Amino acid sequence: MKPFLRTAFLIAVMGVLGIVFAAPLLFMFASSFKHDDAIFANLASWSAFVPDAGWSLANYVAIFERSNLPLFLLNSTIIAACVVVGGVLVNSMLAFSLSRMRWRGRRAVLSIVVALMIVPFEVIAIPLLSLVARLPWPGIGEGALTWHIGWFNSLHVQIIPFLANAFCVFLFYQFFRDIPRELDEAARMDGAGPWTLFFRIILPNSRPVIATAAIVLFIAAWNQYLWPIMVVQGEAARPVQPGIQQFFGRSNSWGQIMAYASVVTLPVLAVFLAFQRQFVASVAGSGIKG
């Protein structure tokens, strides 16, 4: 009887904590289907966490009509997709050269990459702002190539600085290091160069670490807030996080704010639920290092 009681107690504790952790998000989803008056009707009871009888999609319709949410969603999708694809590529290539090619200065570069992992983005945000203000970007004007100075109010200013990621390089490096060397040697005996080896053998055998890096990059890119509020003033290149912050400041309809928050949150929640296992592995991997 005792183990049964213990299990029951543990499940009860997990359940109570589960409610604490789920409540704000359940409340957000439930409120997004409610009329503003209904949201405030029963805040201290369980009905705050479920849609009421008069539930509707009116809030969702309103936010898509009243704001530039579709544009912001598109911007965030483009930014996240480019950061994920480009980031996986450049970081894994650097890790490949660090773990499987021989060159002078390799160890020094690896130490620098590891050291860069502790630099918080907040430290470089302000100097980076001053830097991108001075960088040129090509454009086509009157049929000729022109250069204009400054990367502000664009998508590339939100993509290019975030492609290289020291943590991702390190993730790939750890994984590649453990792939048996015999694989390389066999491939090289058959005359494969490094490009063939990398794209035909190493990458196809690295699905777990690719998924992990992709998730890390996706979440970071989708949730980016500080940088876009610094470099994007107009709405054309604005992503979703500053978008919802601005909507929060302007709107007085809580139902619509919650609908907006739900739309912004759903893509990441979906990615998380779909790739749970890799997620757990990635966090576990980040914690186990000396």
Next chain:
Amino acid sequence: MKTLPGRDHPLAIAGFAGPALLLLGLFMLLPLLFAAGATFTDHRLVSPEPTRYVGLENYRRLLALQVVEVEPLRDAAGAALRDEEGIRFPTWRQTRRARPSLAQYRPAWQVGFGERRFVLAATDPLFYRSLINTFLFALLVLPLQCGVALGLALLVNQRIAGRVFFRTVYFAPVVTSMVVASIVWSFMLNTDRGMINELLRAVTGDPNVGPDWLGEPRYALPAIAIMSAWQGAGFQMLVFLAGLQSISPELYEAATLMGANAWQRFVHVTLPGLRNTIVFVVVSTLLLAFGLFTQVDVMTQGGPLDSTTTVVYHAVRTGFRQQDIGYGSTIAMVFFAIVLLVAVLQRVLVARGENA
């Protein structure tokens, strides 16, 4: 040119390592070097004036600090004047007039012991306020978040039904962006109609209970700390979980055979086994806490009465909103020095753990 096994063409090496190294150099190392250089100048984002070298002026303006003892106002007999709020002290303006060396200084913080009052005066009092707030926030969030995370990890590490489901639930706030979390919590923390105060009123039966969470200086930072712990604990939980699963089950069996109860097993097997994990979790939580920005920007904008202004918030406000890159970089560099100190501390702790 033919490449031998293990020998690669320099062009191939450059092709693989080049792109990421170029990007890391351009967007991480260069800004770091640039920031270090900009701290010695009055560089502005957009300015008609050329940038000037100002030496250590930015550091002086940021860090200059004086501790001033302020005497109470006295009557003719020399006794301290009092009013309904206690002993009366001269205003800062009066104090400053009496001491010309305080001309540029404003009070950042003060403590009183009876008739003695000490004022911490600085040329940038907001920096010291934000430094104190940042450490205060770390002090609040660190035990809360790490403690909750360890508890959650111990729970979901038990062999009981539903543990994967609950692990998912606890982790869900982590993937929710800080902006969304801040907005939802702003609503829940609302004074009159917020869920938390409604619950407090329902539980206590007192319709007048419930603080103005984000509107009162003494509650705002703790409220943000609770919300931040809610958002981040799931991440630390997974790190702890990985640490727990790396402890050999044989150790637990041996401890049980020796007659250790659950608490003794926790203290003598689990905690020592988690040593490096704990160091990592504490340090990463500390670094995240030092970077506090988004919650403040969305929920309080540094208020009320600067009680939630943090170092990063102050840096962004001066560096970006006032476009004072030189001074903003100086704050960023001082912030980086603190981060480096924590990182060195981690190295020392881990090294000591391995030698023990």
